[in-house]
Amino acid sequence: MIETPYLLFLGDAPDPLAAKVAQGIKDWRPENCVGQLRLEGCKADMKLPDMTLAEAKAAGAKTLVIGVANRGGMISQTWKKVLVEALEEGFDLASGLHNLLREEEDLAAVAKATGQNLWDVRIPQVKYPIANGEPRKGKRLLAVGTDCSVGKMYTALAMDACMREKGMKSTFRATGQTGILITGDGVPLDAVIADFMAGSIEYLTPDNDDDHWDIIEGQGSLFHVSYSGVTMALVHGGQPDALVLCHEPTRTHMRGLPGYQLPTLEAVRDVALTLAQVANPACKVIGVSINTQHMGDDEALAYCAEVEARLGLPTVDPFRHGADRLVEALAAY
C-alpha cells in the first residue's frame, strides 16, 4: 500500500489532460494531497499549493506521485533531477507509467541507497491465488460498460463518494493504474497473468460486513474483443450482487476498433447478467450511468429519460446529475 499523503508531480505537462492522473487524485482524494510540484512550462494546475520538495516534506508528504503522462508514457529525462532529489529527501515514488521506475538504473540505485520505495502500479505486487468461487460476506457492485473508457471508474468513484456521504459502508476497489494511484491500493488487472485474474479480484474484495459494499472499478467490456477476457474475470471474480451499466452514447465505434459497433445497453445487460449469475444467482442490474460529456444539457436529460423508460432502470450521468439515484437503488437492494 502506497503511503499517503502525496505531493503530486505535474512535471512539464503540455496540457491539462496530460495530468489526468493527478486530477483524479485531487478530485477523489483531496485529503491525500498536500500540494503540487510543477516544472517550468507546466500547463496543468490542480489548484493545490505549489511546493518544493522540502516544503512538502515539512507538510507531511510521504510519496511523490507522478501524476502526468508524456508521449509514450516515458519517464522524461527532464524529470529525473526532481525524482532523484525526492528519493534523497526521503520520499517514496509512485508511477503508473509504462516504463518502470525500477527499470531506470539511476532511480533504482538511489532508491536502494536511500531505502525508499519505488511503486510501479502497473505491475502486480502480490502473487494472487486461482479463484475458488466461494461466496464471500458483504455486498459487491461492478461497473460494466458497452466499451472501454466510457466512465466506469468515474461512476464507481462517484457512487463510493455518495455512499460514504450518506453514511453507508463502501470501499472503492481499484482495478487499474489511475484508480490504484487515487486510493493507494488495488489490482492492476491488465498486467495479471491469465490464470490468476479472477483470483486477484477475489483477493481484492474479501469477506466484509453484511452491509458493506465493495464498489469495483470495471475494465474493458465483454464486447471489446481486445480486453473482454479481463472484463470476464471481473464478472466472475467479483461475484457482484449488483451491476451498473455504463455507456457513452456518441461513440461511433468501439475504442481502438474502427470495424466494431458498440453493443446496445440491452445486449450488455443480458450477457453480463447471465454470466454474473453463474457466480452469484442473486445478481441484478441496478441502474445505468451515461457519460453525456459530448451532449448539451437538454439532450443529456432527454437521453437519460429515454434509456430509463426503455430499460426500466434509474439512469443518470453521475458527473452531471450526481450519483444519488444509483446509490438509492443500492440502498434499496
Added chain:
Amino acid sequence: MIETPYLLFLGDAPDPLAAKVAQGIKDWRPENCVGQLRLEGCKADMKLPDMTLAEAKAAGAKTLVIGVANRGGMISQTWKKVLVEALEEGFDLASGLHNLLREEEDLAAVAKATGQNLWDVRIPQVKYPIANGEPRKGKRLLAVGTDCSVGKMYTALAMDACMREKGMKSTFRATGQTGILITGDGVPLDAVIADFMAGSIEYLTPDNDDDHWDIIEGQGSLFHVSYSGVTMALVHGGQPDALVLCHEPTRTHMRGLPGYQLPTLEAVRDVALTLAQVANPACKVIGVSINTQHMGDDEALAYCAEVEARLGLPTVDPFRHGADRLVEALAAY
C-alpha cells in the same frame, strides 16, 4: 518451435496416467517419436522402442521431451542425471512442468555450456500484441466446453486428424502445455498477461488459405469462474467461424468448484455464440462432442442421440464414434 523428432522421457512414472503428455504425443504425432527412455520402476509404456540417449541420437532425435509428471509437477532429482547427459549429448530439453528447466541451476549451466535449448512450454516465448480485431483470411473452429477438462483438446486433435485424412487443409492450434508439446508450437494461454491474451490467439491463427481451417484447442469454460477470462479471450481472439460444444455428462459439479453446477449445453451455446458473433457475425455452432468415457456403449449412443435431437446438431464422442460427422459439418460449412 521445438525441434522434432523427440525421444520421450517417461522417467519413473508411477502409473500410466502420470505419462499422459507422452501418451498424447504418441497418439497424435507418432511420426514425431523415435523412441522412449524409461528409468527403473517406470510403470508407463508407449509401445515405442526403448532407447539409450546414444541410440536415440543415432536415430535422429533432436529433443528429449519430459512426458511425465510426478507429484507437484517437480523436476525430480532422479531425472537429473539423464537430463544433464542429454544436454551433453546434444539434445534440447522440453517440459511443461510447473517448475522450470531454466530455474534448475545445474540444467541452466549445462545448457549454456553446451549451447542446447531448454523449452519451458509453460512460459510464453513471444511478446504478443494487443488484439486488433481485424478479420483474417481462412477459417477457424474453436472448441468450447461446459467445464474444464471435458475433452476440448481431444476433440480438436481428432477433428484435425480426420480432416487431414480427408485431404482438407487443417492445422491444430495448441493453447495449452500438452498441446504445445504434441505439436511443438502454440500459445501457453494461461500464462499470458491479461492485456495480451486475445492478441496471442490472433498471433496463433494468422491469415491463411480461404479453405484452410485452424482447429483451435479450447481452454476452461465461459461458465468456470476461475478461468472464464481465458476462454473469453479465445472466443474473441480466435474469431471462430465455427464452434463445437464439448461436454462430459456425468460430472456432478464444475471441476474444482464443488458449489457450482455445470451449465446446460443450450446455455453454453447461447452465450458463446452471442459473444463469438461480436468478432465474427457469421459464427455458428456446428456440432457437439460428448466425452462418454464413464458410460456404457448403449448409454453413450442414447445420450448422443438425445442431445442431437434436442439441439439439432451432429453429436458424437470422437473417441468412441470418430470425428467424421463433426468434420462433415465443417466440410458443408
